[in-house]
Amino acid sequence: MATTPSIADRLLAGDRTALARLISWAENGDPRFRAEHAVFYPRVGRARRIGVTGPPGAGKSTLVNELARVLREQKKTVGILAVDPTSPISGGALLGDRIRMEGRTLDPGVFIRSMASRDSHGGLARAAVDACDAMDAFGFDVILLETVGVGQAEYDVVGAADSVLVVLCPGAGDGIQAMKAGLLEVADFLVVNKCDLPGADRLQNDLSEAVHVRFTKRAWTPPIVAVSASTEFGIVELLQEIEKHFTHLASSNLVDARREKRVQHVENVVNERLRLAIWRDHGWRAHVERELARSISPYEVAAGVLAELSAGLIGARTERGVAKS
Secondary structure (H helix, E strand, O other): OOOOHHHHHHHOOOOOOHHHHHHHHHHHHOHHHHHHHHHHHHHOOOOEEEEOOOOOOOOOHHHHHHHHHHHHHHHEEEEEEEEEEOOOOOOOOOOOOHHHHHHHHOOOOOEEEEEEOOOOHHHHHHHHHHHHHHHHHHHHOEEEEOOOOOHHHHHHOOOOOOOOEEEEEEOOOOHHHHHHHHHHHHOOOOEEEEOOOOHHHHHHHHHHHHHHOOOOOOOOOOOOEEEEOOOEEEEHHHHHHHHHHHHHHHHOOOOHHHHHHHHHHHHHHHHHHHHHHHHHHHHHHHHHOOOOHHHHHHEEEEEEEEHHHHHHHHHHHHHHHHHHH
16 A cells, blocks of 8 residues: 655655645644654755845845846746744734735745744744755755844844845935844845935945954955845846855855754754743743742742752753663
């Protein structure tokens, strides 16, 4: 009797329905994803991952749309993961993938998916990496990973990319905002979008000065690239600069960098599962509520929880050591 192919097998065979289901499982933390991930993971690592972040209103979605257009003209397949703000009612992504990238939805060489940013405890970064892994194993040449904001959760998400584009626009104080928010530190490229607007030259000069001060000792200095996504200006040149970055990575420490990202991903997975185990599966919330009701300081309560957890971990490690011996 023929066996039914697993979701991972279907993914590797090019089944988009399987890809969509795996991303849903990843987003929701469904344990079924972990079993399937083990099957398709050997096929992960071929796609180039490009992160796109920056302040709201900078034109990131338009830029992603244009990058996808040019990549398709170059005969490359593209996966797009857009991390959206969360609806307070449904918990789902507010904007949605098809609204923002209408020009790409009918292209069989493009796959677009939105992911809601409803978890800021490492779960979002974990889910985004897992979704990118699924797209990677599916066989996309390039994965474009877009975030809407400039918070820590968004930094963690784009940290999974090989190259990170920080998109800014003139006239909105984006240069100052980028410096205050620490955006320069995550940037491999500083993209001045809407470069045909007044103030674009000043923004480029401000960024140039900031880069000169902050990146003198780094092996890669972020180029400042002027584009106008709405008029298609500069998109090809931006992709050429990104290609130079991939060449730089290939000739330096790309293997070490990807290994470090994988270590960070393991840390995110462990942190998320521990958090869920502590607060949902093992009843610690009820214990904490009882302690707080006795007017005990939150710090004392936390210290007690950590002490009991540490004792449990030490006991488990001791038992494993005895079993091995």
